[in-house]
Structure formats: C-alpha cells, structure tokens
Amino acid sequence: MTIPPLGSECENQSTSVPPPQKETRTGVREIIIDWAARISDFKPTVIGFDPNRASRGTRNTYDRYASGFDEGKGMSDLITMDDLTNEEIIDILDTAEKLLPVARGEVYAPLLQGKVLGNLFFENSTRTRMSFEAAMKRLGGDVLNLSSVGSSVAKGETLYDTMQMVDGYSDIAVIRHPKQGAAQYSADAVDIPVLNAGDGAGNHPTQTMLDLFTIRQAHGTLEGLNIVLVGDLRYGRTTHSLSHALVRFGTKLTLVSPESLNMPEEIVGDLRTHGGDVTESDDLQSMIPEADVIYMTRIQKERFPDEDEYAKVAGIYKMTADDLKVAKKTMIVMHPLPRVDEIDASVDVTGHAHYFKQAFNGVPTRMALLCRSLGVKVPKKVGA
Numbered sequence: 001m002t003i004p005p006l007g008s009e010c011e012n013q014s015t016s017v018p019p020p021q022k023e024t025r026t027g028v029r030e031i032i033i034d035w036a037a038r039i040s041d042f043k044p045t046v047i048g049f050d051p052n053r054a055s056r057g058t059r060n061t062y063d064r065y066a067s068g069f070d071e072g073k074g075m076s077d078l079i080t081m082d083d084l085t086n087e088e089i090i091d092i093l094d095t096a097e098k099l100l101p102v103a104r105g106e107v108y109a110p111l112l113q114g115k116v117l118g119n120l121f122f123e124n125s126t127r128t129r130m131s132f133e134a135a136m137k138r139l140g141g142d143v144l145n146l147s148s149v150g151s152s153v154a155k156g157e158t159l160y161d162t163m164q165m166v167d168g169y170s171d172i173a174v175i176r177h178p179k180q181g182a183a184q185y186s187a188d189a190v191d192i193p194v195l196n197a198g199d200g201a202g203n204h205p206t207q208t209m210l211d212l213f214t215i216r217q218a219h220g221t222l223e224g225l226n227i228v229l230v231g232d233l234r235y236g237r238t239t240h241s242l243s244h245a246l247v248r249f250g251t252k253l254t255l256v257s258p259e260s261l262n263m264p265e266e267i268v269g270d271l272r273t274h275g276g277d278v279t280e281s282d283d284l285q286s287m288i289p290e291a292d293v294i295y296m297t298r299i300q301k302e303r304f305p306d307e308d309e310y311a312k313v314a315g316i317y318k319m320t321a322d323d324l325k326v327a328k329k330t331m332i333v334m335h336p337l338p339r340v341d342e343i344d345a346s347v348d349v350t351g352h353a354h355y356f357k358q359a360f361n362g363v364p365t366r367m368a369l370l371c372r373s374l375g376v377k378v379p380k381k382v383g384a
C-alpha cells in the first residue's frame, strides 16, 4: 500500500469525498479511506517525505524475537471493528471479565511487566488516555505519554516521523488523532501493534469493546437486544464502530438524530445490506418504552465546519429522569462521555444510569486488548 504524507496539522477531515468500501472477512463492509482521493486533504509539514518508507518500521524481526516477542501470536493492530471476528470479540470480553479484580486494584497481576505503551493523543481525551494508562500500570507495564502540546509535533514534526520514534521507544502504541484514517496510516508506518483510540469522525473500536462489555454485563448477552443510538450519528465515531459491531450480533438498531446529523448513508446502507434491522427517526421519547439500551452521544461541536450549523442542533436531545418513567426496568442508559447537556444529572441517581460504570469498564477491556496485541496469554485464574 502506498502511504500518502500525513502532516501534523489538526484540520478537520473533508467530507466531500464519498468513502469507498471493501468487502471484509466479517461480512459487513467497512467504510475505508481512499487515500488517493483524499490526498489533497493532507498537508505534509516536512518536504521530502518518502511514502515508500512508510510500510516499514524501524525494528526488524530479529529485534522482536530478541526481546521475547511472539510474532506469530501477538502482532495485532486494532483500527476498526473489522479487525476482530465475533469469536475474537467474545474472547476479549471474557478475558476482560477475568481481569476485573486487577482493574479494580484488588489483585496485582504484572502480566505486562517490562512492556512499554506509547500513549499518543493528538486530540483531547480523559477516559481513553487515562484508562489505557491505568490498564497498562495495573498490569505492571510502563507508559510514555505524548500529546501535540509539549512535543516536537508543535515544531511541525510529521506523524510518520513521530511514529518512528514510538516504534523505537515502545512495544505497542495507542493513537488518537483528529484526522480520519490517521490510525491506519500510523499502523502501516511501524512494526509495533497500533490501537486506534479515535480517528476524527471515523472509528473508535476500543470504545466499542468497552461498550459491548457494558451491554453484556447488564443484559447477559449481545444478541436480540433493542438498542437506540442517539445524537450526533454523523460525526460520532463511537456510534460508527458500535453500530457495525451490534449488527453482527443481531441487534435491532434504532438511529435517532436530527436530519443534519443522520448516520452517513453509506454506513446505514451497509448495515442493512448485511442484514441489519435498522430504523431511523428523530424522535427519542417514543423509542424509550421498547429500548433495552439507550446510547446517548454528544453533538461533536469541534467537527462542524460551521458554527451556525452547530447552533441549530445544540441541545436537541436532553434526557431527564422523568422521561425514563416509561422505560423498562432493565433498560440502561449509556454515553461514551463527555456529556454536555444531553443527560440531565437527575438520571444519574436512577438505576438506568450506566455511563460511569461504562467508563470504568474501559480499564479491564483495554487490559484485555493490550494483552492480546502483545501476545500475552491471560491465565484462567488471574493472580493465582
């Protein structure tokens, strides 16, 4: 694959080019970036970028074996949910469950002692960055944190060059970037495993894994549920990855958004083409009685090209405890967080509120993902 230059600027991804699709091993077509079509969106800051170098990292296979890395088992990126089969998803969720006492700090299990995580955040984060760091440290590993501020990214260093440093300094990288496609670009540029922690309005697969963990924890299954995704489904990368995964488990999906923030047509079409039972609406209240999960999302102000367009939809869905009087007792309210005003504090004290538990679930789930990508087997009984 030829990799185009990707600069260190953080401008919004153009939405003018319809994304192409590829057939994937899981049956649902993943929406992917056509680099050739989008090349004009990327402005390299370093002249002389050599795309032919980009598929090679700085380490060779010998280095990997010399450091005890099991190439055959562990080398594993996670860029979109298509990188995981349903069986692998269930296996990771089971592993995360075993790791719950470690995540809570009740048991010490230094399974990742000697391993180093490069935690790269070119866009703001509280939960994803901290829960990856907590996961690594609870498992005895170390973390190198990098953000745009305070690093040489501010001097104009390219993502490609930055990734070469990370490849040399760490065993695995987690990357969040405002540009859709940046995680795949980074993974192609290095040898170490790369986990996508959110790429623009693209995907957020590690969030999907903790979302699935939370849903299964509450309902005991991922199958046959009625799940309502609400809010900014156009720019909301959490819902793009989550809808993809849920359809694969036979969930009935209702997409609730104002028309201007509808889920991109190519994603909805794809979900339906592959058997997804998907309904679209702009009315949240009428969906509450039948829902098993209501997944609220923030309107992604930072991704709007125009402030006036944001103003038209800001505050459009505001859930209160009163609204939930008609809900099933077992219905859970989720939110990837941060929330702005879409869930009133009155919901926090109801039995429906699962969003803080969901945020905590990022720790065991990300522990399981780190172990998997690093080829570290988690014993049946952790800490024994």
Ligand code: CP
Pocket: 124, 125, 126, 127, 128, 129, 198, 207, 336, 337, 338
């Ligand atoms: N859910 C989520 O991605 O939160 P952060 O932006 O705080 O990481």
